Amino acid sequence: MKKYLLLFIFAFAVYFGYGQVYKITYHVTRNNQVLNNSDPVIVFADQNKTIITKQSILDNTFKQTAEESIVDHRSKIIYKKSTFQNKRNIFSADSASYNRYRFIDKDEQKTILAKKVKKSTTSVNSNTIDIYYTNELPLKAAPNEVGLAKGVVLEYVRNGNSGLVATKIEKINDFPAGYSIPKEENVLDILTYRDEVWKSKFIQIPIFNNEKICFDPDNVKSDSILRFAAGTVLLKKVKVPALLEDSQAFIELIEKSNGDAYDRTGSVFLITDDQPLTFLDGMNKGMSTLPKYDVGDGKDYLGMVRTNGYSPIFELMRFFTPFGVSHFNDRLTLKGKTWQDSVTYRQDVSEFLSVMSGKEIYIGTYIGNYDKGGHMVNLELTIHPGNSNYAHKTEALSLFNTTNVMEMGGQTYPTLFGSEKGLEVEFELKEDISKARLRYITTGHGGWWNGDEFVPKLNSIYLDGELKFQFTPWRVDCGSYRLYNPVSGNFDSGLSSSDLSRSNWCPGTITYPNYIDLGNLKAGKHKIRVHIPQGPAEGDSQSFWNVSGALLFEK
Helix, strand or coil: CHHHHHHHHHHHHHHHCCCCEEEEEEEEEECCEEECCCCCEEEEECCCEEEEEEHHHHCCCCCCCEEEEEEECCCCEEEEEEECCCCCEEEEEECCCCCCCCCEEEEEEEEECCEEEEEEEEEECCEEEEEEEECCCCCCECCCCCCCCCCEEEEEEECCCEEEEEEEEEEECCCCCCCCCCCHHHEECHHHHHHHHHHCCCEEEEEEEEEEECCCHHHCCCCCEEEEHHHCEEEEEEECCCCCCCEEEEEEEEEEECCCCCCCEEEEEEECCCCCEEHHHHHHHCHHHCCEECCCCCCCEECCECECCEECCEEEEEEECCCCCCCCCCCCCCCCCCCCCCEEEEEECHHHHHHCCCCEEEEEEEECCCCCCCEEEEEEEEEEECCCCCCCCCEEEEEEECCCCCHHHCCCCCCHHHCCCCEEEEEEECCCEEEEEEEEEEEEECCCCCCCCCCCCCEEEEECCEEEEEECCCECCHHHHHHHCCCCCECCCCCEHHHCCECCCCCCCEECCEEEEEEEECCEEEEEEEECCCCCCECCECCEEEEEEEEEEEC
């Protein structure tokens, strides 16, 4: 009798689909149109387990880290599985997402693949999500974690215009191999898992790790990190792998005060060897070995301007330290203000990939200061897959950089704009170029209240004698960064020094480049001129302008 009962139960289960494995294929939708050329989401499910993957993963044609889900309906745990390019797998377990979302059922039905579906709505990260699910199949499944507990989700719609829809339902014999519930000892905590997955998707090139930039002439030691200008400049040779054409690059600097309380000019720069003489030669042999730029004011502006045979540095990022972040956080306590522990500066530098890819290059950081404690910095270059919208197929040529990064090693302050000549750079193109742009960074400094740091000044850029661009660089948002400036000077007016508007910079911020269109340029010689009406000195404080320029173009 027991034998017949078991046979009956088995036949009942088969007839109604219990124990049967289903394969459901989903395609991306946009504005109610199915995109058949998309990478389909593939779901395998029975009454106890659901696998959410993609066709490219099953075909082993995925290009980056492949992430899949294994859902255990009995324990209501969603296991995330990631496979890296080296075929290593890692897992995490999420017991919160299965029933995380609260749905409101709607009085709306329709048919998808001959199944009657009901509409239900929820919100995910402020996005309205509509799902259409059916209970006509004896299992629970969805193309993602949203709606798993409702039944079989056959359509998922985000904000009414994009989503996924089931295009095929099949009965198959079994799950594909390799999708067992992972053992507990192989499951990472969620933060470690997310960190490993995130870092697997791009190239990390660490440059400086908690390094000091300070003025200490008696303790300048170099190892893998080179130190110049009494310790105010750090430099390191790094190897950048050969990159795909569709790549993007970002530089990230984290800074803390280690004793210096002032707002200082900082620069992250790149040295290239496209000409026989480089900035590194001046750093090693003395800045006087580099070409001089002469405006007739009796000063030698060393290594600032491109010549035939010498290339100045590329400035990747111009930044300004705040007043004493971290080190001085306990010096001034104000009600309602909690000082930040550090400053993170991050910038897209994809326009320089052509001079990095597959090469050994020198990347450096400068912070002008005369303090033995100085500043602590971390610096990293990251390279990510994907097309850069503004720097695709871009070549770069360094033209000028008046920021005196070797201030403590022989470079004078750039007061050259006090002359009528200003800055003139002649360069020669060996072939025609198209879509030329000048990547231009400018900041005014010096003087007291009437100095160019606090007085708006018009910048004019000329190409071959023709005015191409004029603007007045000015920042009025400096007060937004008050919490990075614990020892900023405070005035009777209720303002602090870090609140004040300045010539294109604020303490604790990046100064962003301007991209100035120059059009198509013919092969031969060209001249760029930068004119700024620099103000006179106030006592022992002189006005000056730090400007850098790189020519960007397509061949």
